[in-house]
Amino acid sequence: MNDILAVKNLSTSFFTPAGEVKAVRDVSFTVGTGEAVGIVGESGSGKSLTALSIINLLPFPGKITGGSIRFAGIELSKLNEKKMQLVRGNKISMIFQDPATSLNPVYTVGNQILEPLLRHQKLTRAEARIKAVEMLSLSGIPSPEKRFGQYPHEFSGGMCQRVMIAMALCCEPRLLIADEPATALDAPIKAQIMALLKGQKEKNGTSIILVTHDLGMAARLCDRIIVIYAGSVVEEGTTRDIFYNPGHPYTRGLLKSIPKVDAEQKERLIPIEGQPPDLLNIPAGCPFYPRCGHAMLICTETRPPLYQVGEQHLAACWLLHPEAPGAERGR
Amino acid sequence: MQAVDGVSFHIRRGETLGLVGESGCGKTTAGRTVIKLYEPTAGSIIFDEQDITSLKEKEMLSLRRRMQIIFQDPYASLNDRMTVGDIVSEPLEVHRLARGHKLRERAAELLQKVGLSPEHLNRYPHEFSGGQRQRIGIARALAVNPDFIVCDEPISALDVSIQAQVVNLLKDLQQEMGLTYLFIAHDLPMVKHISNRIGVMYLGKLLEIAESGELFRKPLHPYTRALLSAGAVPDPAAEVQNRQPALQGDVPSPINPPTGCRFRTRCADALDICSRSEPELIRVAPDHLIACHLVI
Numbered sequence: 001m002n003d004i005l006a007v008k009n010l011s012t013s014f015f016t017p018a019g020e021v022k023a024v025r026d027v028s029f030t031v032g033t034g035e036a037v038g039i040v041g042e043s044g045s046g047k048s049l050t051a052l053s054i055i056n057l058l059p060f061p062g063k064i065t066g067g068s069i070r071f072a073g074i075e076l077s078k079l080n081e082k083k084m085q086l087v088r089g090n091k092i093s094m095i096f097q098d099p100a101t102s103l104n105p106v107y108t109v110g111n112q113i114l115e116p117l118l119r120h121q122k123l124t125r126a127e128a129r130i131k132a133v134e135m136l137s138l139s140g141i142p143s144p145e146k147r148f149g150q151y152p153h154e155f156s157g158g159m160c161q162r163v164m165i166a167m168a169l170c171c172e173p174r175l176l177i178a179d180e181p182a183t184a185l186d187a188p189i190k191a192q193i194m195a196l197l198k199g200q201k202e203k204n205g206t207s208i209i210l211v212t213h214d215l216g217m218a219a220r221l222c223d224r225i226i227v228i229y230a231g232s233v234v235e236e237g238t239t240r241d242i243f244y245n246p247g248h249p250y251t252r253g254l255l256k257s258i259p260k261v262d263a264e265q266k267e268r269l270i271p272i273e274g275q276p277p278d279l280l281n282i283p284a285g286c287p288f289y290p291r292c293g294h295a296m297l298i299c300t301e302t303r304p305p306l307y308q309v310g311e312q313h314l315a316a317c318w319l320l321h322p323e324a325p326g327a328e329r330g331r
Numbered sequence: 332m333q334a335v336d337g338v339s340f341h342i343r344r345g346e347t348l349g350l351v352g353e354s355g356c357g358k359t360t361a362g363r364t365v366i367k368l369y370e371p372t373a374g375s376i377i378f379d380e381q382d383i384t385s386l387k388e389k390e391m392l393s394l395r396r397r398m399q400i401i402f403q404d405p406y407a408s409l410n411d412r413m414t415v416g417d418i419v420s421e422p423l424e425v426h427r428l429a430r431g432h433k434l435r436e437r438a439a440e441l442l443q444k445v446g447l448s449p450e451h452l453n454r455y456p457h458e459f460s461g462g463q464r465q466r467i468g469i470a471r472a473l474a475v476n477p478d479f480i481v482c483d484e485p486i487s488a489l490d491v492s493i494q495a496q497v498v499n500l501l502k503d504l505q506q507e508m509g510l511t512y513l514f515i516a517h518d519l520p521m522v523k524h525i526s527n528r529i530g531v532m533y534l535g536k537l538l539e540i541a542e543s544g545e546l547f548r549k550p551l552h553p554y555t556r557a558l559l560s561a562g563a564v565p566d567p568a569a570e571v572q573n574r575q576p577a578l579q580g581d582v583p584s585p586i587n588p589p590t591g592c593r594f595r596t597r598c599a600d601a602l603d604i605c606s607r608s609e610p611e612l613i614r615v616a617p618d619h620l621i622a623c624h625l626v627i
Contacts, residue, residue: 042490043461142580156581157354186353186517188578191561195576213491216563220570239567257495258565259524261547268502269524271495275460 004174004207005031005054010067012046012053021279023049023062025231031175034205036197038222038239040212044276046231047211048097051177054209055088056081072174089116093168097180099160103152109136110148113167120171135166139196158189165196172204179211194221215258219243224312227251230277230287233306237313247307247315249292286318294319332586334360336535337374339612344478347505347512349526349543351519351558353582356532358515362481365513366398367391379478396426399472403484405464409456415442415467416452422474441470445500462493469500479511487516498525519562523547528618531555534585534593537612541619551621554578554594592624600625 012024024046031037041047052058054069054076069076071092079087088094093116096102104112110132117128129148136144139162152160161181168176178197182190198221200206210221218225218239225242227235227250235248246252253272274291277283283290289299298304298318307320318324335357342348350358363369365376367383375384383394399422402408409418420438423429429437439449445466456464465485472480482501486494502525504510516522522529523543530540531554539552550556557577563570578597583589589596595605604624612622 042492140579158581187519187558187561187563188353188576189581190563191576192579194563214563215491215565216570219565219567220563243565243567254492255565257492259520261520261523261562261564269495269499271499272492273496275462275493 002033003030004033004072005209006068006070007050007054008068008070010050010053010069011065012049012058012062013065015061015063016280019280022282023231023279024053025282026067027228027231027233028067029226029233029236031207031209033174033207034201035224036201036208036210036222038210038212038218038225039228040215040218040225040242041228042213042276044279045228046279047213047228048179050228051094051179051209051211054177055092055094056084057088057094086120089168089173090120090171091173092175092177093171093173094177094179095161095164095168095181098184099157099164100152102164103160105152108149108151109155109163110150113148113163113170116167116171131170132166135170136163139163139166139169140192141166158185158192161185161189161193162196165193169200169206173206175207175209176200177209177211180213181210182217183212183214190217197221215243215254227254230282231279232287232303233316234288235313235315236306237310237315241310241313245310245313247309247313247320248288248317249294249319250288251315253291286316296324333372333535334585335364338532338535338537339374340530340537340540342479342511342513344511345505345509346527347514347525349522349529350513350515350532351517351522351529352532353517353558355534355582355585357535357585358532359483361532362483362513362515363400366395366400366479366481368400393426396428396475397477398479398481399475399477400481400483401465401468401472401485403487405461405468405488408468409464411456414453414455415447415459418456418467419452419470419474422471426475428475437474441474442467444473444504445470446496460493462489462497465489465497466500469497469504473504473508476508477510479513481513481515483515484517485514486521487518494521501525519559520564531558534582534588536593536609536622538594538623539619539621540612541616541621545616545619549619551615551619551626552594552623553598553600553625557597592622 008028010024010027014021014023027050039047039050053064064077113132114128117123117131133144133148136147141147141162182193197208201208212218222239224238226233229250235251246255256270259269272291277287285300285302286304289295304316304318306314306316309315338361352358364371375382416438419441420434423434438452442449442451447466486497514526526543529543529546531538533554539555550559560577580597583596591606591608592610595601602624610622610624612620614620
């Protein structure tokens, strides 16, 4: 499989009056053609910022401070804004978390879908309109002709999200970045959105990056998953690797804290105690050690490298060092 | 517009009734009406054998000591201009349960009960994370030693690992204090984990209500089944089976709900009778009721 995207040692910081917040620290991963990769983590983990860094949509005062982002042979981090705009909405598209606030409230939905079409494709306005209505229909919006002339406030949350997907897909991008695309929506609508994205991947070979904290969604949609904690990649592998053989204590902790539908009710959930670190003052060593039941001295001093756990499976944990005490390993 | 239409259920002392459904189904309205934050337009509410339906605010005041609520949004439900100490002691003051340094002592006790510390008394809500703010909301609800707490989506806005912390806390408190909960949520696995029984609502109607394990093992209503299969589980092998979303389209507008059974417009098995007459909630097993023409 060819890689459509290769992110290497990406670092992004926010230069605030209080100091430099290292939100994304040395993150590397690849996305293959027609592959769905999940970036999984909790609030403040840096997963959204990693995605925004790819297409340089970082809010002020964020800046990429290092690393490379290669997309279809082009180095994205070196593109100026003018060249980047030719990529956004065209070769790489993004859909955001809160559809109601991500759409422009003063323009009709139709107008908003026309924008990328007219910008990136050599179509007349009439041709673009036909394509836009078609996209609305493909995204599951009934009465697309009528909806074309309506405003975002006339749509429900789920419909707004479908409009955003229509906008994102209209120029047939090779890579779609979905940042928590269904978190704010009910389960049935979530399922529809996921089916839409999955269909896109399977029929058109569109690669997808799904940024989410919802492990169920990641399990349903993704081929591979990257787990991010405090701005660093702590584990990566195929979806089955991550769910059935998690190598990092954080991943294991996350999986143990979710109720299983077929479990006995009496079984207690095992939460991860404590909270994520303050990114302004990340402790030295492994960012997870304060919450880790297996922390050793070295964990407090040096960041662990990524160790091979399986064929495509890596985890950054000192417990995986060949000389680590065996007794600590295991669930 | 009827947000809640002819909904009947009971909650036994010490148990947790879960109430689930999509946005707009009326579950939050039902929860708030039960403790009379909204006035019911019809029907009755019986709390501990007392009919509280027509009680006026003044008469409700002493009863409110026994029924409390925890809200969904930890960022909106705490007054930003009050210290945590003030927020948690306010109910005690309103019900004249403590004063002066006794008040402060009790506030400190409450914070400790929810896993926070007395030094937090003088801080303001913005200094806390979502999970911590939710704990403050819980401490506030516990202040007056209530019998019954409506938990209105108390964990939806929290991260996965924090959800587990808060749910464990709620369960421990229930054990310790003999509390009764009405747990409103949309995350089915979590609702199953904390509830003894679960009611499923749709467009203001109660469609099915059963013991939790039973509802998951033998969901009878087409809507319940669809809701269960829509939920994505963190299990790739199970997810591979999930091809077509069971529920298409959106929930119809509550202003103009479908005639007969409100779910019929999205029901794959809808019959003729479903558009003509609304099914009644009938008992099909000792602890299992369902409103559906298909299940006769």
